[in-house]
Amino acid sequence: MTIAQKFTVDDREFAGKRILVTGGTKGAGEAIVARLSAAGAAVLTTARSALPDALSPKLFVQADVSTLAGTETVAAEVMERLGGVDIIVHSVGGSKSPGGGFAGLTDQLWQDELSLNLLAAVRLDRLLVPHMIEQGSGAIVHISSIQRRLPLHESTIAYAAAKAALSTYSKALSKDLGPKGIRVNTVAPGWIHTSASEAMVKRLAAHSGSDEETARQGIMDALGGIPIGRPAWPHEVAELVAFLVSDRASAIHGAEYVIDGGTIPIV
Numbered sequence: 001m002t003i004a005q006k007f008t009v010d011d012r013e014f015a016g017k018r019i020l021v022t023g024g025t026k027g028a029g030e031a032i033v034a035r036l037s038a039a040g041a042a043v044l045t046t047a048r049s050a051l052p053d054a055l056s057p058k059l060f061v062q063a064d065v066s067t068l069a070g071t072e073t074v075a076a077e078v079m080e081r082l083g084g085v086d087i088i089v090h091s092v093g094g095s096k097s098p099g100g101g102f103a104g105l106t107d108q109l110w111q112d113e114l115s116l117n118l119l120a121a122v123r124l125d126r127l128l129v130p131h132m133i134e135q136g137s138g139a140i141v142h143i144s145s146i147q148r149r150l151p152l153h154e155s156t157i158a159y160a161a162a163k164a165a166l167s168t169y170s171k172a173l174s175k176d177l178g179p180k181g182i183r184v185n186t187v188a189p190g191w192i193h194t195s196a197s198e199a200m201v202k203r204l205a206a207h208s209g210s211d212e213e214t215a216r217q218g219i220m221d222a223l224g225g226i227p228i229g230r231p232a233w234p235h236e237v238a239e240l241v242a243f244l245v246s247d248r249a250s251a252i253h254g255a256e257y258v259i260d261g262g263t264i265p266i267v
């Protein structure tokens with residue numbers, strides 16, 4: 001089933017829009033690329049690995065955006081191939097830290113989590129936002145996480161701290177860019193059913209010597225449960241992002257939208 005079949009999509013809504021989505025070959029990023037492409041946008045996406053055979057976005061840049069050089073490559077390709085940018089969705093992110101809590105988090109792991117989950121967005125914005133300012137319009141979404149408010153301690157302390165910094169950065173950026181015609185918002189997902197979240201389940205099971213079902217339940221317990229009874233699907237996250245970067249959300253700015261099935265238990 002395609003994204004377009006799941007929700008009704010106006011296939012002209014983003015016609016003429018030039019969009020960068022980082023990390024768009026898997027998970028939520030892949031769904032965001034599909035959703036915005038289905039609505040008529042020219043979408044350029046990135047990943048470290050070569051483009052999987054099953055995917056065929058016309059615009060793809062292979063680069064590691066956790067490095068300064070990688071972001072410079074991506075920004076240069078965006079300008080070269082799209083001729084400018086109207087919308088940026090910073091979807092890239094994730095954690096590869098092992099279980100074991102704070103003690104297992106080496107300095108290198110902290111650096112890696114901050115580079116991927118915070119600095120990739122900071123650097124790409126610094127490179128591309130001046131073009132948006134020149135044109136006097138644009139929309140940016142930073143994909144954070146509910147862990148910025150509800151951090152888990154078993155393996156994702158550094159990831160949660162990096163996402164907290166990303167959300168704070170996004171809010172500060174919105175204050176600067178709002179008067180210049182550029183909207184900036186944050187989306188904070190809870191658990192999304194992706195290959196990355198399943199890989200985390202496997203890592204935690206391996207670390208604790210248990211099975212995957214026990215590890216999955218451990219995450220649910222640590223989160224305090226998910227009231228709707230399931231993680232979100234990537235296409236549900238994509239739908240929220242598509243709304244936020246569209247003109248339908250023209251007065252929504254400097255906000256954070258949580259999509260977690262009710263996981264955060266407080267107001």
Ligand SMILES: NC(=O)c1ccc[n+]([C@@H]2O[C@H](COP(=O)([O-])OP(=O)(O)OC[C@H]3O[C@@H](n4cnc5c(N)ncnc54)[C@H](OP(=O)(O)O)[C@@H]3O)[C@@H](O)[C@H]2O)c1
Nearest residue numbers: 023025026027028047048049064065092093094191192196
């Ligand atoms: N999954 C969840 O439960 C969950 C929950 C809350 C928030 N989030 C956030 O939602 C966003 C998407 O997560 P996801 O789980 O859908 O991601 P995912 O399935 O792991 O996909 C990550 C994408 O980013 C690319 N990527 C990873 N590292 C990269 C790098 N250094 N440079 C360039 N590309 C890179 C991957 O391709 P390559 O591997 O080929 O590079 C892939 O296309 C992230 O910001 C994540 O933190 C996810």
